[in-house]
Amino acid sequence: MPQVRLRYFALFREQAGCREEEFATSAPTPGLLYEELATRHGFRLGRAQLKVAINGAFADWGTPLADGDEVVFIPPVAGG
């Protein structure tokens, strides 16, 4: 199981209750990883409404995950 480092921003940080965590996942892609985390932390945003970045670059939801990846979920924010 790949061990990934997760970073959360904005809503995700609030809902997960932490800024980052190490996580062992059976998900082969960030798309499935998000589904897994949505259940675990109660994330409500649909995948179409957020972005995922792997190791500092935006990535497709189907990109294969590798051990040690840093995965960041980024929601849009609108405060001013």
Added chain:
Amino acid sequence: MPAFEFSKAQLDPAALARSLADPAAGGFASFEGWVRNHDAGQPVTGLDYEAFEELAVAEGDRIVAAAMQRHGVRAARCVHRVGALGIGELAVWVGAAAAHRAEAFAACREIIDEIKHRLPIWKKEHYQSGDSGWVNCERCAEAGPAHADEPAGDARFDYARQMALPEIGAAGQRRLTAASVVVIGAGGLGCAVLAALAGAGVGTLHVVDDDRVEASNLPRQPLYTTADLGRPKAEAAAQRLAAYNPRITVHAHAVRLSAANAAALVMAGDVIVDCSDNFAAKFLINDTAVLAGRPAVLASVHQYEGQVQVVRAESGGSCLRCLWPEATRDGLVGNCVAAGVLGPVPALLGQLQAIEALKILLDLPGQLRDELLLVDLLGVELRRLRVPRASECAGRCTRIGPAAAETPAAELEITLPLAAAAAQGYRIIDIREPDECHSEPLGLTGHMAMPMATLLAGPAALDPDARYLLVCTRGARSLATARELRAGGCRNVWSLRGGLLHAAGGTQPGRS
């Protein structure tokens, strides 16, 4: 005969007065502005007038039309010189002809006051000492007689530290003086952006906000004091900024940004800074800036974090919809009211926006583009993530190329009464929204009504052998639409210069 125009050639007052001759007029008044040989105690040897003509002509037409209507005069016009003028030369001429003298005097006075106050015209004074300095004419008018006591160059607000930067210098400072920035939203982000740009000497600032100052704004919006509670933010901010830096001009727009006014507001800026707090506004700002070919600096904050994105569609950059292709609904993600925010967070993000805006205006290196900057102030981290242009972007950024954005207005705009245009074979398309068409009908028959978005979505419906004239309220949306249609290959579309407001001013046929 245009109501307002610029002239590179010397003015002939007698000919100008004759052009207003009217057998029903019993009174005629004119005003002449001359180049004098001194300013603020310094001998002046001559000056150069420079104007942002595209904006000034449309605004000048509106000023003359409004004065004619208010005072009931029969004819009025104004001509302003641009270029190099010597001492004693006629710089501006205003004339009004009316049934009686009182209306003629009043209209003439109003036109020159408004022209001085509102139009983006600058003069560079050449002093006997060999020095020269730019003076914003609007500011002269606003400062009134007190201006005469100010030292030339205004040592009370001195840009020396910034001008000492080798990339800026006097030339960079002049660019800032000539620049206009539109800041949409005067909250936490907006206060920081406005204060920074006013301090840097951006010559014209437009503040757009329809909110009033509330007690819960004050902790992170230091442009306001407790005495401002309940005042429109745009007004309070503009007043404060003008007092802070008397060398700049600040315009207050206490209006809600909407599809009807977005294009006109965006076109008033060389750079647009989005400090709004909701997605509806952010997408509207993005789309309008993309369409108008203006750079936009967007930012949002959430609690202890923020995001910054600079949209440069005019030079091939990606846009907000490339990043968030799904229409993100407000309510799904938090805003400051619901989620809370720490005051210095929007202040810092606003400063980042101001820096990016200045980098664009000054052409400094290292500009943020095609990127999302993530700022996490709990983790004290900055991250830059590349945002490529989406191939199927709904924000239309992919359909705007640099060449298209630069199609000069002169090739796209036509000045003609609507009925005359129809008689000449132009097919008129009213591109205003249905509610606007309903509340202010064109007063024509046989024209087409097609809102801007509909027309842009389906330009194939246009007959390639016909000539189309697009009409909106002020001529900004129609110009932007014509420009984009041209970029998409339609060679047969033009825009009515000044829009319906201009047409109502009763100008005569002629190309602008």
